[in-house]
Amino acid sequence: MIKIDYNKCIGCMKCVSVCPFQVLDSKDGKPAMQDERRCIKCLHCAAACPQKAIDLGELEGVLPGELPAVPEDLPKLIEGFLMTRRSYRLFKPEPVPRDTLRSALKVSAWAPSAKNQHPTKWIVIDDENKIRIIMDHILDFVKETGVSPEIAELYNRGQNVVMGNAKTLILAYARTDAINPPVDTALALHQAELLLQAQGIGTCWAGYLMRMCNQVPALKEIFKLPEGCQFYAAMMAGYPDNEQYLHIPNRHKQTDIQWL
Ligand SMILES: Cc1cc2nc3c(=O)[nH]c(=O)nc-3n(C[C@H](O)[C@H](O)[C@H](O)COP(=O)(O)O)c2cc1C
Incomplete structure (x- = not known):
């Protein structure tokens, strides 16, 4: 090795x-x-x-190029950037370019991962018809089963809590027998999310969508989810439309630290 x-x-x-x-x-x-x-x-x-x-044989030890220089004000820049990250649910009609998504998801491999397993795999949907079909299956499912009735109620009132009006959806799945797939997947997707938001792309975690992807039988078929895997995260993405955040409100939960 x-x-x-x-x-x-x-x-x-x-x-x-x-x-x-x-x-x-x-x-x-x-x-x-x-x-x-x-x-x-x-x-x-x-x-x-x-x-x-x-x-490592199949893995080159060191990539060409030096480590990027770290500007002196980097901590302040990062802090400012992190404090302006927000969730976006209203998007312009155009999907996120595939190259932009590809490089953001590639950088997710530099997130920490339990025993360096990096078990997460991605499905990106940027076809409007497919997105509509997915939403239709979800609406059928919630009506038939009574699960999460608020999805249909809010949808009928013009609000889609599952996917906003996103033209791009990112789904993340992993083997259930990996060491820590939920944490690894969350870290990987958050890393990609930060890079996307730094490029002016709006994102929003889509917990409802993730749950539905695991629950609705028709969706598992559409996604051809491999045996032994499940979805651990989902995200809406797109260029923000009519959503501009001009202020940094305080977080309603303040940091709770116990120093020992
Ligand atoms: C695991 C997770 C699941 C979420 N699921 C949804 C969702 O299904 N629909 C939605 O509109 N927002 C969803 N959100 C976004 C949260 O509502 C949002 O992060 C929170 O309100 C704080 O807003 P902010 O991200 O702008 O700071 C989710 C966030 C996380 C971390």
């Missing part, structure tokens, strides 16, 4: 010290494999190697 180029290695042992599972150990002044089965392919070893001497 881990390949160490001993011609480049200078025996600094940085790789050994950052490995979270002691996969590498020091032997005769050089790093050596101790227990390959423990490797979670996080590539911290490669990231810490000053000689770029490590890769």
